[in-house]
Amino acid sequence: MNIVMFGPPGAGKGSVSAFLVGEFSYPHIAAGDIIREEARKPQNKVRAYMEKGELVPDAVIMQLVGSRLRQPDCGEGFILDGFPRTIVQAEFLERQRIPIDIVINLEVDEDAIVDRLSGRRMDPKTGQIYNLNTMELPEGVDREKLVQRPDDKPEVIRKRIEVYKKQTAPVIEYYRERNVLLNIDGNPELGQVVGSVREALQKVRE
Ligand code: AP5
Numbered sequence: 001m002n003i004v005m006f007g008p009p010g011a012g013k014g015s016v017s018a019f020l021v022g023e024f025s026y027p028h029i030a031a032g033d034i035i036r037e038e039a040r041k042p043q044n045k046v047r048a049y050m051e052k053g054e055l056v057p058d059a060v061i062m063q064l065v066g067s068r069l070r071q072p073d074c075g076e077g078f079i080l081d082g083f084p085r086t087i088v089q090a091e092f093l094e095r096q097r098i099p100i101d102i103v104i105n106l107e108v109d110e111d112a113i114v115d116r117l118s119g120r121r122m123d124p125k126t127g128q129i130y131n132l133n134t135m136e137l138p139e140g141v142d143r144e145k146l147v148q149r150p151d152d153k154p155e156v157i158r159k160r161i162e163v164y165k166k167q168t169a170p171v172i173e174y175y176r177e178r179n180v181l182l183n184i185d186g187n188p189e190l191g192q193v194v195g196s197v198r199e200a201l202q203k204v205r206e
Helices: 013-023 030-040 047-052 059-069 087-095 110-119 155-168 170-177 190-205
Strands: 001-005 028-030 076-079 102-107 119-122 130-131 183-187
Touching: 001 013, 001 170, 013 028, 013 076, 013 102, 013 190, 028 030, 028 059, 028 190, 030 059, 030 076, 059 087, 087 119, 087 130, 087 170, 102 110, 102 170, 102 190, 110 119, 110 170, 155 170, 170 183
Parallel strands: 001 076, 001 102, 028 076, 102 183
Antiparallel strands: 119 130
16 A cells, blocks of 8 residues: 655645554655655755755756665555655556555644644654654653754745745645555644544455
């Protein structure tokens, strides 16, 4: 089953994907992680877009994600997080004959998005994501050692939401027309959201 995790910035796409990976033995392919990896290369052209909260050009991300999806580990299925984010990207998947079986659209209120993104922190050693606003830090985690993503600064968060509404939200209609869209309320606490996604996927598989 080829699954797309869809939703605004901070909707919980990455967090929910992490749970699904444990259940399906599919690779989790996160467009944002691919871009951040690319941004570490010298003279890359993607970092500037990301840090401003803009989408990187379609041609660049389509090339990167396209070649990742052609790897043999994607043969049985994948969890694609953060791609497609434009109609051009959705059409690219169709042209490449990469079928999408289900699009999980996490719907989250804008206030919650801002709260989540401004509180998100990462442990640079383990890559584990925490949140200062929406979750208790587990014992032993040192708040001072956690780092914030450059695009989680307030002015960049606002830009990312604006870009989502303008360029990404139209993709919802694209998949609704193809009958693969599953809307999930992403507002409750993470465990509950994961439960709703599991339940919905179960129904699709039956
Ligand atoms: P990307 O990294 O994909 O950023 P994003 O879509 O903005 O998504 P996030 O990672 O911010 O949020 P998420 O939905 O995964 O939420 P998470 O689970 O982390 O992309 C970064 C940049 O790369 C883009 O801006 C763009 O420049 C570029 N890019 C990427 N893909 C592209 C594409 N296809 N085309 C062009 N450019 C592209 O959760 C967020 C926080 O909330 C965490 O702290 C988490 O702990 C907390 N949280 C999660 N769920 C809950 C819950 N239910 N309750 C409370 N807290 C929660």
